[in-house]
Amino acid sequence: MARPRQSEATRQRLLDEGVTAFLEHGYHGTGLKAVLDEVNVPKGSFYNYFESKEDFAAAAIRHYADCFADSMQQAMDSSPDPLSGLRSFFKTLMADFEAAGYVGGCLIANLGGELEGSDTCRRALATAFRGWRDSVTDALRQGQELGQVRTDIEAGDLADLLTEAWEGAVIRMKIDRSLAPLHRVLDRLLGDYFQA
Numbered sequence: 001m002a003r004p005r006q007s008e009a010t011r012q013r014l015l016d017e018g019v020t021a022f023l024e025h026g027y028h029g030t031g032l033k034a035v036l037d038e039v040n041v042p043k044g045s046f047y048n049y050f051e052s053k054e055d056f057a058a059a060a061i062r063h064y065a066d067c068f069a070d071s072m073q074q075a076m077d078s079s080p081d082p083l084s085g086l087r088s089f090f091k092t093l094m095a096d097f098e099a100a101g102y103v104g105g106c107l108i109a110n111l112g113g114e115l116e117g118s119d120t121c122r123r124a125l126a127t128a129f130r131g132w133r134d135s136v137t138d139a140l141r142q143g144q145e146l147g148q149v150r151t152d153i154e155a156g157d158l159a160d161l162l163t164e165a166w167e168g169a170v171i172r173m174k175i176d177r178s179l180a181p182l183h184r185v186l187d188r189l190l191g192d193y194f195q196a
Contacts (some may be wrong), residue, residue, distance in 0.1 A: 011049050013039045018060035019067075023104035027057055027114050027121075057115070058124040064107045065128035072135050082143040083190060086136065090166070090186055094179050097170075102177045108132070109167045133163050140194070150196050162189050 017038045021030040032053055036043055050056040072089045079085035097105065104110075108128050115121040137159040143149035149158070162185070169181035 010039070010041060010045075012063075014041060014046070014049060014056070015060050015063040018056055019064045019107060022057065022060055022111060023107055027053075027111055032056070054118055054120050057111070057118075058120045061107065061111065061121065061124040061128055065124075065131055068128075069131060069135060072132075076139060081146060081148060082139040083148050083194075086139050087186065087190060090182070090190075094182050097173060097182075098179060102174055105170045105174050106167060109170055129163070133159050136163055143194075144196075147196050149194050158194055162194075165189060 014035065017035050018030075021035050021038075032046060033043070036046055046056075050059060071092060075089035075092060076082065076085035079088050108125055111121065112125050112129075115125065133156075137156045140149050140158050140162075141155035144151045144155055149155070165185045166182070169185045172181035173179060
């Protein structure tokens with residue numbers, strides 16, 4: 001039996017709302033009914049798009065990663081050099097965190113601790129984090145080629161340090177309700193330790 005035609009716009013609305021709900025409530029705190037009610041989609045129609053809540057969460061993670069990558073690329077494209085692009089990208093994230101009242105944070109970090117038992121979601125999270133880390137590596141490598149970033153440490157190792165420190169700072173930001181931990185990461189790494 002053929003599956004009903006799917007509306008890409010409806011699928012995107014479901015994913016957008018899923019990301020919002022998972023950020024605010026986590027995986028276990030997010031009910032499908034609330035998501036479906038928010039986008040006015042009947043429960044039966046949900047299964048035309050996703051096989052299960054787990055499949056939906058994995059798709060939401062991929063969607064979040066795509067939006068994250070697009071945002072980073074826009075920051076890089078509109079900046080005069082790689083370090084300025086990275087700073088611009090992180091400052092955009094900080095503005096979003098502040099506008100949201102310091103709740104939510106990073107979907108990858110939030111769900112990482114909650115979904116370690118789900119292979120489907122764990123793979124989606126690992127792929128999303130790797131994609132982000134690789135984009136940061138590329139930017140730092142370009143910075144090395146331009147003489148902006150130290151070259152005695154590989155760009156990938158610097159990217160690991162930055163992305164891992166950032167994720168830890170996001171947790172601290174949520175606890176303290178302050179951007180100060182994020183500013184410290186950027187100032188100490190991009191503004192000092194990474195400098196050529």
